[in-house]
Amino acid sequence: MDQHADSPRTRYITTASAVFAQKGYHAAGLAGIADQLGVTKQALLHFFGSKVVLYEEVLSALSDRLLCSIENVEGTTPETKLRTFFLQLSEDALCKVEDTQLVARALLDAQTTSENWPMKPFLDALGALAHKMKRWSKASDAELFCWIYQHIGSIQHFAISQTTLKGMYGKEAFDVLKETHQAQLRAALADLEEDPV
């Protein structure tokens, strides 16, 4: 456990993030998160006041991370930026599932709970980036958005399914699927690198 000179607050948020991602809001308990941190649940309440607030801060941190992942993506043209972004997302979603799980859980619980959309800045930034692409300039915003969202969906869903697929078909078979999945993604994004006609 990295108990760095990080402020306890952010340390708490990080651990809480992991637990919420894994178990979901209701299944996760303050005591459980606190245990994992080596403190009592009152330490959490001391900082955040309530469970909901803690969760909101977790989502807010997630939102920042998502936005950051686009803004910091390397590349000169919007096309290559988008390409590397998707490939990076695919990689991260499989290795560091946490955020993907949080997003999925947030989407599922959106009906019952929040009036607050942690994914909005992220999606807006993605949309803006896609809008700048020259070769798609005649496409409508909806078409661009759907094209993006289709890839995100495919990536996220595959990442979420990781455990299940491993459980059903075995780890080795999953590794093959993983390679294939990423190869197909690369193929689908190939035209982003070609020169415009």
Next chain:
Amino acid sequence: MDQHADSPRTRYITTASAVFAQKGYHAAGLAGIADQLGVTKQALLHFFGSKVVLYEEVLSALSDRLLCSIENVEGTTPETKLRTFFLQLSEDALCKVEDTQLVARALLDAQTTSENWPMKPFLDALGALAHKMKRWSKASDAELFCWIYQHIGSIQHFAISQTTLKGMYGKEAFDVLKETHQAQLRAALADLEEDPV
């Protein structure tokens, strides 16, 4: 073993299914499900013995429904079958979100809970169907599976995002996205209808 349509047992499962889909396993309470049925929670325990069993039956019913959705799909060739299946899935996922939510929740909770995979028969059937396609006969099983899973992922994720997207961009904007999404799916599936080269 099969109950009548009006059997209380199946009625209970149906309602429980809806609540579990909307709230998730932990957030859903027996009392809540029972309330919605106009009975006490002990009525549920009378039939199912425990909450977990009730949930398992919900998942089992889901599994049946999923499998059924492939087996009953219309079409003569595997190609057209797959095509109409995907279009049907896209339609259903948006109108009747319940099952999609259940699937997503099952995938997310797979880490912590079950050793039981409700989606397996469904995916196996889909894989078998895809395997029969002539024009893809030289593709590996992994390639076929990923191709399928990519579309499922895109569809499911979009369906799950429904509430959020409506919340973020408004209902009218979402309707446009919905149309566009389905149009893009149709376009992606177009080659399934052409004659083999």
Next chain:
DNA sequence: TTGACAACTTACCAAGTGGTAAGTGGAGGG
């Protein structure tokens, strides 16, 4: 030394959870 503050802890509670035990009321068969 003192006081203020931060980062906690122990002790406790009301509300809600899944689950058990025993009982009720009606329908149907003998």
Next chain:
DNA sequence: CCCTCCACTTACCACTTGGTAAGTTGTCAA
């Protein structure tokens, strides 16, 4: 008429949850 099953209810319990109140410890500045 009785008996038995069936679908269900009331009453209750052990346990967990988020949350409150008050105290403890360590640090640092005046």
